Amino acid sequence: MQGWSDKRIAVCGSGMAGLAAAVTAAERGARVVVFEKAPGIGGTTAMSSGLVWTFADIGELMDAIPDGNPALQAVVFNTVDEGRDWLAACGVEMGPEESLIGHGRGRTLVDPRQAVEALAGRLRELGGTIELDTALEELRTDGGRVIGLRVGDGTSRHTMAADAVVLATGGFQGNPELVTRYIVPSTDNLYLRANPWSSGDGLLSALAVGGAATPGMDTFYGHPMLAPPASFSDKDFLNVTQWQGASCVALNLLGRRFVDESTGTGGEVLNQELARQPKGRGFYVLDSRTAGMDLMGGFVNARVILERAQKYHGVVLQADTLEELCQRMQEHGVPGGGAERTLNEYNRAIAAGEGASLSPQRLRKPFPVTVPPFFAVSVKASITLTMGGIAVDEQMRVVRRSGATSLLAQSLSDPSLLREPVVEGLYAAGCDVGNINHRNYMGSLSVALTTGRRAGAAAAGPGPDEGAERR
Template identity: 25%
Template sequence: MTTWDTIIIGAGNAAFCAAHAARENGASVLMLECAPEAENGGNSRYTAGAIRFAYDGVDDIRALCPDLSEDQIAITDFGTYTTDQFFDDMFRVTRYRTDPALCERLVTSSRETMLWMRDKGIRFMPIYGRQAFKVDGRFKFWGGLTLEAWGGGPGLVDAHTQIARAAGVEIRYDTRALSLLTDGHAVTGVKVRHKGEVFDLKARSVVLASGGFQASTEMRTRYLGPGWEMARVRGSRFNTGDGIRMALEVGASSYGNWSGCHAVGWDYNAPEFGDLDVGDGFQKHSYPWGIMVNATGRRFVDEGADFRNYTYAKYGRVILNQPDQFAWQVFDAKVTHLLRDEYRIKRVTKVSAPTLEELVRKMEGVDPQGFLDEIATYNAAVDTGTPFDPNVKDGRAAKGLSVPKSNWANRMDEGPFEAYQVGCGITFTFGGLRIDPDRAQVLDNDLTPIPGLFAAGELVGGVFFFNYPGGTGLINGSVFGRLAGSHVPVG
């Protein structure tokens, strides 16, 4: 029987980064993916591909995007996103609960890891369409999120796959890992099922990179709480927590925000799981330019509390807690040109009308009078003396309300009006396994490393609590995937 140096469970971004790093060190690598090849890539294939990392200016962007022309650079203000800013964002949005050692590894390794990925052949490009607005003839990036993988999530996964295969990595699809093998001390392989046959695969180490438990209705309801069975899953139907379960069965320590998750506003009529034909298009993230109301017609959240990068991942939970688990995002003609591309897809739950009275009659499930009263109260509270500027937190507020709007407030008074119905779409769960921040090795309940077991990606706990800065999921998988792969033993 062949004994591999390492078996990697999963085939998304974190798993591939582990595979690339392991092959760099001469390890023989087998990747196991329970999905068929047509659905390969885990949650990574469903992302828009944005990756957060620390950078000091345009030279760092040039190093990662050598295809950028001088004309593009001349009309773009990339700004900076320093390690201090990254640290500040991580601690602020997680309410200072992120594990300091894991966070330090993530932030300080982010730029180096991006350059390593670029050297491997992963291509990046500026996110002009979603993260920059043109002001006075120049694009200005905001919210600390500047680059995305070429081709989005699908492009990232396809590039990873090609690079791994060229390096000699074997990838087996339709192969589900069932449990970890041990000799009573170390992990020695994996029991798997392929086409109805169950058998053992031996290895000197195993890297778990199979995602969180968001696609398991039972685990969502058990750990996130009642009502979470009603959420839609944004990504892969295969991320059912198997990697976490297998590790806990051999004594791994659980860690992090088990009742927390990344969840967003998602089209109300989206399917149960992600649809690769639509990708990330069911998301609806332009709410800072409008308002959100629930079934009573009332606003329930500060749409302008911060850039959407720092609020969208927690507002899905808020929407799920509203009456009948839905909300409507409402925009008037002053801002509809700012709406992201996802608002223009064919499969969208949208109504429009020349007046608010006509609009609310089309907004299924909403109390019409409550809505009209709310709009009147909101409009009266808008500070029209402060200029509207989507590139900065402009301080244009609606104050004195039970639910204020802190930035980007405009009166809802210019038709035609548009409204989009959203529910909750869960992206990934925050609870998972405890790892050593220096090696990405899984720790047991005595906080001792488990020989031969590593982990990376969504199933690592302790990084995110309550919320997360947009684009941090992919860099988290990249940093700790690379770290895990770098430390697997080679025979």
């Protein structure tokens, strides 16, 4: 059933979402051109740890991310297994199926760069092309329908007519104006922990032609990394990421706890709250037990993280008493008395089994900080991907704002009033799509893979046997 589509399709972005869309459309016979803003392919996908995971149980997923779009979450959950098999069939080297972090399962791309090269190779075999250093600048429309796009390299530009355009530009985390508008009052509070090219071009283009934005525009994913004066580059992101947040006590620069450190699946909630604290910075406090723990199902050990922190010239304080540790934090701007009060209050509540009485609460991983030596590591929030973005339907068609009912959660007493008209010819995938992840995290490569494949298939149009199913 391959090769029926006669569509000409432009895909913007060559990360997992864009390449999955492009190859899927090309497998169906569509003539596909991928435009990539950077000088090379792969985006953040190529920088990642490669774990294509999501929750193992759909009920647990929906409980963990109740404010996300359940229909889109179900698309990811229901199609991720076949997506991973499809990657392997495309020549992507995949590790075995594994369970992880207590709630998820997935398979790892053995080498994320090999993965994007394999997908690009498959696209070229199918007749598709990739234009590097060429960015989406503007969508072209006729009568409300997208009929092509204008792309450019900063100095020259050209237009392409297309039956469909897929936006897969990787989110808006690299755009200071959008980050300030939606997420934090000051971008000084955040490191960018992602490729430097994803600056919201997909979102802005979609909005400009009448597309709708989702709820959750202020939510995002990232991990605290070593605060200055630590020095590192994007090649070191994994080495300076402070994965131990859920096991420690996190203090802001006022010496106060500000979040239940154990919330979420991997420190993403802690990171979002840290970004909203003074300077987006704080200290992780650990004792000798928590500083020796295996984390994330053995993915990394807390002791190794502390050793690496010293190597990258991060601030890592060590002391034999909490009092001394807090005095040392005071040298770094944290009121020592306040920090000590916070830690003593935390220890008292945890010892009494009353983590729920703390404010903020501590509901999981109730580890006290009582066994010397004690450690404090200086951390700063980061942003890897934006969770809000372009509103799409289950075929990844961009929802048209005018004519649509509000996308905010509400009780619609008459379901027949629900309206989600679409911008004809326009699709979105990966981090450009909003409200799958929402504050809590269910994976991103899985989202990019599944929404990319869905967008590519929908843009190519229904096959001979698929008409009824797809409409």
